[in-house]
């Protein structure tokens with residue numbers, strides 16, 4: 001793997017923030033400590049009350065889910081995975097929290113599907129004059145925790161957005177597979193941005209191997225996961241980052257970058273190797289998390305079959321000769337008028 005970023009698709013002389021599309025390997029740099037908030041395992045299927053809202057809990061295949069729809073669990077292992085994934089993202093952006101140029105005087109910032117809220121809390125510390133609203137359908141975050149300028153809210157982004165004050169910046173990370181209709185999400189984003197405001201959407205593709213054995217388990221896993229997600233009506237992958245689709249909502253292209261995030265300690269640069277280790281831990285922990293519900297429900301696999309395939313995928317991914325990586329795409333769009 002080359003040590004230098006590789007540009008794949010350079011756009012014409014972009015004005016100010018608009019920098020076109022590139023593909024690069026994740027640059028080294030680690031920063032900040034993980035923040036992890038634990039949840040609670042209560043009963044088999046239950047509801048619990050939080051600030052007047054009733055939260056569902058669904059237990060299946062040994063994992064806890066927040067509803068019948070979203071494919072990823074919300075239990076403690078998942079929270080740990082999210083915290084590690086947040087740390088693995090930082091070196092990709094050279095320690096920054098976003099590719100967008102968020103003005104220092106930004107007044108309102110929205111993080112949709114905030115998870116543990118690590119990104120939102122870090123943003124709140126950097127933009128201490130801004131009000132950060134961090135939403136999710138589940139309370140992996142700890143309401144009332146974090147810096148005073150971050151507010152965690154229970155909110156389903158698939159329901160109509162009801163904010164009556166627009167945002168200077170809207171952020172979504174790892175939301176692939178969460179929504180049935182990205183067109184309506186982009187329409188809401190457009191509606192709820194200030195003129196000149198930006199949105200950043202960051203998502204990861206499927207695990208890839210540079211040196212892939214024929215008929216690899218990784219390929220079988222990726223294929224099964226994608227077809228199950230299609231059947232679920234909430235596709236996973238990067239198709240929702242399609243430029244014409246986002247532009248149809250009225251948003252103007254600013255930049256797009258694609259990174260290859262190494263999984264494992266095979267990079268020769270020691271900092272990249274540490275980052276690769278974290279990314280691999282998050283990716284391996286994510287195998288079962290991403291596949292158990294999708295494959296058992298939508299492809300009628302048995303739990304044991306899913307776990308067995310995950311083990312095989314894990315063996316392939318941890319082999320340093322395979323040089324596993326995850327493509328990560330980050331796009332930034334603006335509302336110009």
Ligand SMILES: C[S@@+](CC[C@H](N)C(=O)[O-])C[C@H]1O[C@@H](n2cnc3c(N)ncnc32)[C@H](O)[C@@H]1O
Nearest residue numbers: 070113114115136137138156157158173174178
């Ligand atoms: C893979 S996690 C990513 C969390 C966080 N953005 C991050 O990067 O660490 C996806 C999050 O989206 C939330 N989510 C799923 N569907 C949602 C919806 N319809 N509205 C709001 N949040 C949603 C999940 O509960 C979960 O916390």
